[in-house]
Amino acid sequence: MGEVLALLGGEPVRGGEKAWPVWPVFDRSEEAAVLSVLRSGKWWYGEEVAAFEREFAAFQDAKYCVSCSNGTVALEIVLQALGIGPGDEVLVPPYTFVATASAVMRVGATPVFVDVDASWCLDVEQVAAAVTPRTKALMPVHFGGRVCDMERMRSVAVAHGLVLIEDACHSWGSKWQGKGTGALGRCGVFSFQHSKNITSGEGGAIVTDDEELADLCRSIANCGRGKDGPWYYHVNIGTNARITEMQGALLRAQLSRLESQTVHRERNGQYLDAALGAIAGLTPQAGDTRITRRAYHLYCLHLDAARFGCSRAQFIRAAEAEGLTVSAGYPITLCEQPAIQKFYAAQGRELPLCPVAHDLSHSGGMWLLHAQLLGSEEDMEDVVAIVEKIQAHAASIPA
Numbered sequence: 346m347g348e349v350l351a352l353l354g355g356e357p358v359r360g361g362e363k364a365w366p367v368w369p370v371f372d373r374s375e376e377a378a379v380l381s382v383l384r385s386g387k388w389w390y391g392e393e394v395a396a397f398e399r400e401f402a403a404f405q406d407a408k409y410c411v412s413c414s415n416g417t418v419a420l421e422i423v424l425q426a427l428g429i430g431p432g433d434e435v436l437v438p439p440y441t442f443v444a445t446a447s448a449v450m451r452v453g454a455t456p457v458f459v460d461v462d463a464s465w466c467l468d469v470e471q472v473a474a475a476v477t478p479r480t481k482a483l484m485p486v487h488f489g490g491r492v493c494d495m496e497r498m499r500s501v502a503v504a505h506g507l508v509l510i511e512d513a514c515h516s517w518g519s520k521w522q523g524k525g526t527g528a529l530g531r532c533g534v535f536s537f538q539h540s541k542n543i544t545s546g547e548g549g550a551i552v553t554d555d556e557e558l559a560d561l562c563r564s565i566a567n568c569g570r571g572k573d574g575p576w577y578y579h580v581n582i583g584t585n586a587r588i589t590e591m592q593g594a595l596l597r598a599q600l601s602r603l604e605s606q607t608v609h610r611e612r613n614g615q616y617l618d619a620a621l622g623a624i625a626g627l628t629p630q631a632g633d634t635r636i637t638r639r640a641y642h643l644y645c646l647h648l649d650a651a652r653f654g655c656s657r658a659q660f661i662r663a664a665e666a667e668g669l670t671v672s673a674g675y676p677i678t679l680c681e682q683p684a685i686q687k688f689y690a691a692q693g694r695e696l697p698l699c700p701v702a703h704d705l706s707h708s709g710g711m712w713l714l715h716a717q718l719l720g721s722e723e724d725m726e727d728v729v730a731i732v733e734k735i736q737a738h739a740a741s742i743p744a
């Protein structure tokens with residue numbers, strides 16, 4: 346590879362004429378769906394929302410789905426519905442979006458951090474050791490769409506009498522041994538925020554096979570109203586987390602192409618795993634043959650700077666110049682977030698180190714976004730060509 350890095354004035358692998366897919370993807374089905382709701386004059390929590398809930402429950406292989414305003418609120422609602430509160434502990438990973446832990450603190454319980462492993466998900470070996478008499482729930486995150494080892498998670502939950510709540514906010518369509526995420530534990534929570542693989546700008550959902558839990562979540566999300574009770578009669582302490590008919594209609598249209606997009610991303614993810622995994626110093630997020638459908642929300646890659654030949658910051662700068670945007674992901678772990686440190690200090694507790702998550706945040710973790718995985722075979726070949734070019738010239742990248 347005699348060429349010069351684009352960062353140093355050479356020709357980029359991808360010139361400006363080659364665009365990456367943009368997100369969100371929408372077409373006339375979203376336009377028609379939203380317009381039809383607009384013209385109907387029925388904008389509030391009705392048939393479109395109910396239809397989306399039925400369709401999404403079926404898509405995730407669950408019996409019930411309760412929609413709500415976002416994934417954060419969905420987590421708070423399930424925790425409240427499950428009676429988790431002050432004095433209780435919930436085991437969570439430290440490498441995730443803050444909501445996984447903040448929802449636990451918002452209901453007054455304590456998130457207890459257990460490190461992740463090469464799957465970028467909770468290290469199941471360490472989960473059992475972290476259980477105390479106060480532990481009430483286990484809340485794995487299917488990080489980037491990669492399903493956690495649910496067989497082992499279930500056995501830890503059963504052995505210790507814990508509730509298994511899936512933070513499935515990255516894993517619409519992922520399946521473990523043929524069954525959808527969210528339906529693998531007691532319940533699962535999804536996000537439909539703008540960056541997610543189906544979106545209505547904001548939005549969330551809880552799925553479960555437990556009718557009583559679904560009814561309670563719906564009540565909490567609907568101001569505490571009873572199932573069939575009078576309108577101004579409130580049987581639970583609830584909130585208003587309802588979504589609108591426009592969101593329901595948008596989500597139905599988004600859901601109609603989710604399966605084919607998921608298959609497309611999975612094919613590209615597998616191609617990148619083989620090609621990038623063969624490059625010294627790069628390790629794709631570890632998979633598992635029991636994952637029978639893997640939804641990629643993120644394509645996760647670990648960089649060992651010493652073996653690859655340059656640091657993550659150098660890699661990202663060089664990739665950007667070649668026409669590939671790579672994210673460094675979460676810059677700090679949840680154990681380093683000021684809000685969580687204050688919460689722990691107030692309880693006189695110490696946060697653990699979680700070295701794997703620390704390495705992912707501070708030096709090794711990199712993400713491609715799911716929209717990039719909607720690219721063509723040629724786009725994926727460009728990704729590999731860019732990474733190979735960076736490695737060949739790693740020593741010349743300015744610090």
Ligand SMILES: Cc1ncc(COP(=O)(O)O)c(C=O)c1O
Nearest residue numbers: 415416417442444514536537538
């Ligand atoms: C793992 C995880 N959990 C929960 C959430 C919260 O979802 P929302 O943004 O819809 O509140 C997110 C959002 O990015 C997430 O990534």
